[in-house]
Amino acid sequence: MSSHEQAVVSLLSNVALSIDGAAVLGLTLAYAVVRTIVKFTSSSSALRKLQDAPSVLASDLRSVLDVEGGPDSSSRSEREVLVIVRGSVMTKWAAEGEKYGGFRQNVLFSHICGYRAAVIIQRTQTCIYNEWKRFFGWTSDLLAILSRSVRERKSSSLRTVPFVLLNGSPLPVGNYVVVNMDGSKHHLPLNTVYQQLQPINASPCTFLQALFGHEYPVGLLDEEKILPIAKCVTAVGHCFLKNGIPEIKSCNDLPYFLTEMTKDQMVMVLAFRTKILFWSSIFLGSASIGILGFAFVRNWYRWKEWRQRRQHEQLQQSCAAVDEPNTPIAEDESGDVPDGQLCVICLVRRRRSAFVPCGHLVCCHRCALSVEREVSPKCTVCRQTISNSVRIYDS
Structure with missing residues (x-):
């Protein structure tokens, strides 16, 4: 399953699990609006027929x-x-x-x-x-x-x-x-x-x-x-x-x-009922749209927070994988590093990753990955937009 499909499934599951009083009330009002509109249509049709009937x-x-x-x-x-x-x-x-x-x-x-x-x-x-x-x-x-x-x-x-x-x-x-x-x-x-x-x-x-x-x-x-x-x-x-x-x-x-009842009395009763159904449908429809819109916006913001939290967890997992001592990526990145070869961001690890396309070798692999995951990644030296970073190995 792709990440997009996972996001859609997660959104649907969150909506299903977060159905609270607002969503239930909105759906109930929407059902009442549909029933009211059906009754209004039938009452209007009956009223026209009674008015035209001799x-x-x-x-x-x-x-x-x-x-x-x-x-x-x-x-x-x-x-x-x-x-x-x-x-x-x-x-x-x-x-x-x-x-x-x-x-x-x-x-x-x-x-x-x-x-x-x-x-x-x-x-x-x-x-x-x-x-x-x-x-x-x-x-x-x-x-x-x-x-x-x-x-x-x-x-x-x-x-x-x-x-x-x-x-x-x-x-x-x-x-x-x-x-x-x-x-x-x-x-x-x-x-x-x-x-x-x-x-x-x-x-x-x-x-x-x-x-x-x-x-x-x-x-x-x-x-x-x-x-x-x-x-x-x-x-x-x-x-x-x-x-x-x-x-x-x-x-x-x-x-x-x-x-x-006479014809005039029947027409009067149906006209009053039709008017009540018309204004009831407008009121209930407005209320249901407002409540459902509020529930949708709230669930949308919840989904965005969940997405940001998931990206942050993935970033932490990738950084933890980089920091493992048995991997070749973390080999010889920390320890006794000369000042001229320290990462300009963390000032702890050795410079190992060069930015593309500017080519500046100023960051360690971990900090380079952090820069890549930013919204608009830019080089820390020339501030040029970068597409990715390349791992540099010593011969």
């Missing part, structure tokens, strides 16, 4: 789709337009004039809250755990972390029926838009109609769990949320004609699908 009533969707799709009916049926529709929740069969057996068919009822009609019912059971630590002065924290990561604490079930959004009276037929819930993972504007916390009776197993510091169940929370009929909501998504009936489905690029 806000229409369910009765006006056909005209919007006809204009966007063109004169060809087949192109109109396949065309998807991003729209914002606000209306009241109603079951599909009720909106079609109760063709399929009246209002009560295919309608969900919350029996807990007094037979309240709904189109979406979500029931959730959450088990609440408690943990009593350090009864014996210790606890299995690692096992507790692993158990928290793999144990299912919440069970949820969701029931839905086909429903539509309509404005005003459902007549004439088709004065509505069908809501397609397939593939939607957005938050739903559900109302909590039932919530009850039931305690769990202790058992011998519970006592042992508490005794040894493990978590144990203490309560069970039952919760029910519904999307009631006649609730006024806003649907944001891609709308298209399916069998001549407008249908809307969620858009994954937007943070909203069904919401209680």
